[in-house]
Amino acid sequence: MKINILGDVRKEIDQALAHKGYHGNKPGDKSGGYRVNRNVGELRKELRERTLRARNQVLTSSQVVLATLTSAGKEGPLGKLPKDHFSVCVIDEASQALEVACWMGILNAKKIILAGDHLQLPPTIKSDKAAKEGLSLTLMERLLKTMKDPDDVCASLTEQYRMNELIMRWSSEEMYGGRLTAHPSVSSHLLSDMTEVECTELTTRLSVL
Numbered sequence: 373m374k375i376n377i378l379g380d381v382r383k384e385i386d387q388a389l390a391h392k393g394y395h396g397n398k399p400g401d402k403s404g405g406y407r408v409n410r411n412v413g414e415l416r417k418e419l420r421e422r423t424l425r426a427r428n429q430v431l432t433s434s435q436v437v438l439a440t441l442t443s444a445g446k447e448g449p450l451g452k453l454p455k456d457h458f459s460v461c462v463i464d465e466a467s468q469a470l471e472v473a474c475w476m477g478i479l480n481a482k483k484i485i486l487a488g489d490h491l492q493l494p495p496t497i498k499s500d501k502a503a504k505e506g507l508s509l510t511l512m513e514r515l516l517k518t519m520k521d522p523d524d525v526c527a528s529l530t531e532q533y534r535m536n537e538l539i540m541r542w543s544s545e546e547m548y549g550g551r552l553t554a555h556p557s558v559s560s561h562l563l564s565d566m567t568e569v570e571c572t573e574l575t576t577r578l579s580v581l
Contacts (some may be wrong), residue, residue, distance in 0.1 A: 373450065375447050386527070390473060390551075392448055397529075407426060408417070408519070422479075424452070425488065427449055427452075428443070428452055428453070431449065431450065431452075432457070437450070437458070439477070439505050440462070441469060441473040441474060441476050441477050441518075442473060442476065444477040444480060445476035446476075448476075450477075450480055453480060455479065455480070456481065456482050457480055457481075457487035458481040458482070459481065459482055459483060459515045460481055460482070460483045460484070460485060461477045461478055461481030461484045461485070462479060462485045463477055463478075463484065463485070463486050463487065463488075464487050464488070465487070465520065466487060466488040466510065466512045467486075467488035467489055467490040467492060467493075467494070467510055467512050467513070468488065468492075468493055468494065468496075468510075469488075469495060469510060469511075470495050470496050470507065470510070471509070471510060471511040471514065474486075474510075474511045485510065486512045488512055490510065490516065491514045491547050491548070494508060494510070495508060495510060514518045519527050527546075528551070530548075530551045530552055530553055531552075531553050531554075531555055532552060532553070532554060532555065533555045533557065534558065535558060535561075536554065536558065536559065536560065536561050536562070536578055537553075537554040537559040537560065538578055538580050539580060540552060540554050542580075562575065562576060562577070562578060563575035563576075
């Protein structure tokens with residue numbers, strides 16, 4: 373059964389405003405408009421309170437909640453939840469996130485998992501001065517540099533599903549110590565293998581410069 377917990381309040385607000393707009397105030401009489409305004413104010417306050425309670429109820433009863441890092445901060449919806457409400461916080465693309473933004477999500481959970489690749493794109497820092505003073509250093513990078521043995525906290529994925537093996541080979545050797553491999557589904561994949569791609573000399577052969 374679907375229950376509309378906000379509809380009745382919104383309806384009362386619309387009715388009150390419509391009543392005020394239709395009847396207006398008599399000359400010299402401001403009490404009628406004042407009562408309507410006060411009533412609408414009280415209804416709007418109740419609407420905000422109901423909305424907050426409903427949102428908190430949904431969040432607290434959900435096993436998985438998806439959010440941006442900024443919305444997980446104190447001023448966002450998740451900021452109203454108890455500390456350590458979630459058992460695990462997973463931050464995707466953590467290597468592209470500022471450390472201060474990561475802490476907004478970390479404070480809501482007992483355990484954190486950082487997913488990303490610090491050897492790929494870094495966070496976007498518009499201030500060169502801020503970047504030089506440490507803002508460009510991500511939480512993932514700092515942890516890897518701090519740990520005596522990064523393998524104690526880091527699990528590397530060595531199989532990729534995106535590119536031909538010949539294209540992958542340079543990055544594997546230069547950045548990943550030759551440990552990266554291509555899944556059989558893409559290891560010899562060519563443009564001509566894609567649907568709606570015409571077979572030509574350019575699409576049926578691989579050129580690596």
